[in-house]
Amino acid sequence: MDDDQTEEETAFVVDEVSKIIKESVEATIGANAYQHSRVNQWTTSVVEQCLSQLSKLGKPFKYIVTCIIMQKNGAGLQTASTCFWDNSTDGSCAVRWENKSMYCIVTVFGLAI
Amino acid sequence: MTGMEEYHSSNESTFHSEEADSIVKECIESVVGNDDYSQSLVNKWTAGIVERCLTQLVKQGKPYKYIVTCAVMQKTGAGLHTANSCYWDTTMDGSSTVRWENRTMYCVVSVFAVAIA
DSSP states (O other), rough: OOHHHHHTSSSOOOHHHHHEEEEEEEEHHTTTEEEEETHHHHHHHHHHHHHHHHHHTSSSSSEEEEEEEOSSSOEEEEEEEESSSOTTTOEEEEEEEEEEEEEEEEEEEEOOO | OOOOOOOOOOOGGSSHHHHHHEEEEEHHHTTTTTTOOHHHHHHHHHHHHHHHHHHHOOOOOOOOOOOOOOEEEEEESSSSSEEEEEEEEETOOOOEEEEEEEEEEEEEEEEEEEEOO
């Protein structure tokens, strides 16, 4: 049992991070419609909220959070990422969210210290 | 994101964003160059860009872990916003973002470099 606990503490848990991301997005843009004047504030707020919740987890990780918000107007958007890290300890989690007027893609990368 | 002006006292353990910028620009140009946005090819392009950037960065032989992300968007008038926030060692880690465009698409590539202890 003790072994499981220590592993939990130092592993990148995708589900936990995914939950944190979803909550941050819902809380920031939830039911809002795309507004050019506010989107800057939204992206900043989503990444900052995610980051503060992640650091509260108290795990020995460095984090990188990225957020993309795109207006729905028929344009195509493709994103890709590649990582050079330690496969056994580091991890990432991407969450795609949308409402009627916009898409939001948030990715969290966690690198073990 | 703020640009980081590091003193070049310790070449090995600071992230030089200008170097990363030129590597990224060269990779984008060689993969996408003058092509027009094509839905069938875009998957190949984003994968090609990130892989090429990563290979060039790793070749530098510095003690870093890297994350490279790339977003390619068709130009149709839609608004696109991106933001990054990082929780790391501000003295040694760094990032660089390059925005590129041609007639039919935008390409935004970000490189994050995290020092290995």
